[in-house]
Amino acid sequence: GAVVSQHPSWVICKSGTSVKIECRSLDFQATTMFWYRQFPKQSLMLMATSNEGSKATYEQGVEKDKFLINHASLTLSTLTVTSAHPEDSSFYICSARGSLAGVIKNIQYFGAGTRLSVL
Amino acid sequence: LAKTTQPISMDSYEGQEVNITCSHNNIATNDYITWYQQFPSQGPRFIIQGYKTKVTNEVASLFIPADRKSSTLSLPRVSLSDTAVYYCLVGPFGANNLFFGTGTRLTVIP
Numbered sequence: 001g002a003v004v005s006q007h008p009s010w011v012i013c014k015s016g017t018s019v020k021i022e023c024r025s026l027d028f029q030a031t032t033m034f035w036y037r038q039f040p041k042q043s044l045m046l047m048a049t050s051n052e053g054s055k056a057t058y059e060q061g062v063e064k065d066k067f068l069i070n071h072a073s074l075t076l077s078t079l080t081v082t083s084a085h086p087e088d089s090s091f092y093i094c095s096a097r098g099s100l101a102g103v104i105k106n107i108q109y110f111g112a113g114t115r116l117s118v119l
Numbered sequence: 120l121a122k123t124t125q126p127i128s129m130d131s132y133e134g135q136e137v138n139i140t141c142s143h144n145n146i147a148t149n150d151y152i153t154w155y156q157q158f159p160s161q162g163p164r165f166i167i168q169g170y171k172t173k174v175t176n177e178v179a180s181l182f183i184p185a186d187r188k189s190s191t192l193s194l195p196r197v198s199l200s201d202t203a204v205y206y207c208l209v210g211p212f213g214a215n216n217l218f219f220g221t222g223t224r225l226t227v228i229p
Contacts, residue, residue: 006162032215043206044163044219059216093162097213106213107153110162 002104003027004096006111013084014119021079021114023094030096033077034108035069038091050077074098084118091115121146121209128224137194139223141207144188152183152190155206157222163206167192194225202227 003026013019023033032051036044048064050056050071058064066088068080077096081088092115095108124142131137143152151170155163167174169181169190180193194201204222 004162034215036219043221046216046218049215057215091160095162104165104168106151107165107168108217109165110155113160113162115160 002098002107002109004030004094004109004111006094006114008114009112010115010117012117012119015085016083018080018082019084019116021081021092021094021116023077023079023096023111025075025096025098025109028096028098029074030077030098031074032097033071034095034097035067035077035079036093036095038093038113040091044093047079081116084116086118089116089118121150123207123209123218123220125205125207125220125223127221128226130226130228131197132228133198134196137197137201137225137227139192139194139205139207139225140189141192141209142189143207143209146187146209147211149211150187150209151212152181152187153208153210153217154179154181154192155208155219157204157206163219166205197225197227199227199229201225 005024007022035047038044047062048056048058052074056069071077093113095110099105121143153168154166157163167181174181182191204224206222
């Protein structure tokens, strides 16, 4: 149980284009989903938190107009990097927290991550 | 959130028991201690969580002394596949803003 799927695993795009990353909880309902960014050899940094059906809460320094988060259902959240630039190249990881049997309520379960390379 | 301090790196031979200690001197009464494992280019994987004393699951044990100012993750008989970064996180039950510190990079040597 507690499987989080993230897609795509790797994406390359041209500067100025937008990229959408999907995060799905496959076997549980995710009341809260999270998006992190991780640069090489560094730790994870929380970008934003979202609850189903409501606007995401962004961490200080994260541009909400650049990193659009949609949490339309209890099993799906998307992160869209708008007008991507080379400095946005990073490893983006989502996580989900839910409340069904087999899922520890306060634990975040992570996806495999998406490596974004902006040329 | 309580600040945590872990060793930057550790080496161990295969088959040995590995203990990774995390210091969290300003842990709050309602804080839990959670450990994650992360392999390169993958998302973190939950290992274990505890509040006090000892917790054990099929993967690891977590030892927490009475003052809760530190905790020790114990991995029995490590194998090469346990080479990863291990993160200790401290925060209230269900906290949104988990803080991943630097973690401990464990290298298991044949």
